[in-house]
Amino acid sequence: GQNIDQPTEMTATEGAIVQINCTYQTSGFNGLFWYQQHAGEAPTFLSYNVLDGLEEKGRFSSFLSRSKGYSYLLLKELQMKDSASYLCAISSYNQGGKLIFGQGTELSVKP
Amino acid sequence: GAVVSQHPSRVICKSGTSVKIECRSLDFQATTMFWYRQFPKQSLMLMATSNEGSKATYEQGVEKDKFLINHASLTLSTLTVTSAHPEDSSFYICSARAASGGLGELFFGEGSRLTVL
Numbered sequence: 449g450q451n452i453d454q455p456t457e458m459t460a461t462e463g464a465i466v467q468i469n470c471t472y473q474t475s476g477f478n479g480l481f482w483y484q485q486h487a488g489e490a491p492t493f494l495s496y497n498v499l500d501g502l503e504e505k506g507r508f509s510s511f512l513s514r515s516k517g518y519s520y521l522l523l524k525e526l527q528m529k530d531s532a533s534y535l536c537a538i539s540s541y542n543q544g545g546k547l548i549f550g551q552g553t554e555l556s557v558k559p
Numbered sequence: 560g561a562v563v564s565q566h567p568s569r570v571i572c573k574s575g576t577s578v579k580i581e582c583r584s585l586d587f588q589a590t591t592m593f594w595y596r597q598f599p600k601q602s603l604m605l606m607a608t609s610n611e612g613s614k615a616t617y618e619q620g621v622e623k624d625k626f627l628i629n630h631a632s633l634t635l636s637t638l639t640v641t642s643a644h645p646e647d648s649s650f651y652i653c654s655a656r657a658a659s660g661g662l663g664e665l666f667f668g669e670g671s672r673l674t675v676l
């Protein structure tokens with residue numbers, strides 16, 4: 449089966465940097481996704497990693513280590529609007545392309 | 560980017576009635592769409608995979624007779640919650656990939672919040 453683990457809650461200060469970790473176990477790994485979800489809204493895509501290394505996109509970066517089953521999402525220059533739930537999700541070859549989501553990390557950005 | 564539209568965004572119904580939720584891919588064709596359910600303060604739980612022209616594939620524990628899925632065209636999938644009960648109240652979200660082969664990002668609809676009285 450598949451297992452995804454990420455912290456339930458995190459708190460950070462405006463302007464700071466925060467790292468949200470995600471560990472996973474699966475067979476036939478086919479990619480790891482990060483999504484942002486504000487309360488009451490649908491998730492929005494942040495990043496996609498399929499190879500090891502760091503993917504940078506503006507203030508957001510995502511890292512993947514397939515051998516360790518580990519990823520992190522790095523948010524720089526935090527803004528109040530970054531307060532949201534951050535969802536780690538994995539795709540596997542043997543799962544027909546569907547995404548399985550972790551529990552999500554609720555990030556609170558304080559002034 | 561690719562757009563997925565979901566309707567209605569909010570629906571309130573009486574217990575025992577049925578509710579249909581539509582999911583459309585507006586600028587791409589989607590042979591596969593996915594239906595998720597999300598309860599408050601919880602993550603997205605995959606309910607079923609909707610396959611164009613064939614039967615949906617349901618996840619373990621999801622009642623296929625209660626949650627009817629129809630994927631009649633490459634741009635439309637529908638989820639019908641039959642004989643809804645208060646415990647079915649939830650946020651239902653559909654998603655689709657623009658690329659074939661199961662790769663690439665998954666685009667989500669806006670979600671449909673169902674409240675069963």
